[in-house]
Amino acid sequence: MQRGDHRVAKFMVRYNGPYKILHAHPEMSVYTLDLLNTMRIFPTFHASLLKPWRPNDNEMFPSRAHPRPGPIVTEDGVEEWEVESIVDHRRCGWGFQFLVRWKGYGPDADEWWLSRHEVDELEALEKYLEANPEVVLR
Structure with missing residues (x-):
């Protein structure tokens, strides 16, 4: 055949x-x-x-680009973005700032350093502190 x-x-x-x-x-x-x-x-x-995974070249194949999720809009009309994880920290004055990875986005979008009070109630902060015991918050 x-x-x-x-x-x-x-x-x-x-x-x-x-x-x-x-x-x-x-x-x-x-x-x-x-x-x-x-x-x-x-x-x-x-x-x-099996084949190895290769990221898409968005310039060469724009129709294959994965759409990134938009913000969650609350009843008050405030836009909120979901945090996937915290990937780094740095000292800022008396406290710390944390570099967050947004859900649905890759490392190329890791550019937002948030203060402690902005990430204080996130589960991602708890996981980050467990993995990095040298970071002591007061």
Whole structure:
């Protein structure tokens, strides 16, 4: 049978992702991926079925660019952005400022240094302080 018009889409190879690698087994060339629970497939794949993830070149392929999430607008009309994590800190006067990573954005958007009172009630601050015990807030 010739390849061409007689292919069935459900049997064609497709690539989803990216997914985090949980376990690598180089002796067998297989990798276990952190898949979504809803996928209902065995999470271990041979290396020949995987491709390395490459970020999109937005200038070359603008239609493939992932839209970034917008702000959450409260009832009062105030725009709020969701913090994914805190990635760094620095001293500022008597206190600290924290560099935040916004949810849905990459490291290229890490440019906002927020004061302690702006991040005081965030779960991300608790996680950052646990991972960095040398930071002592008074």
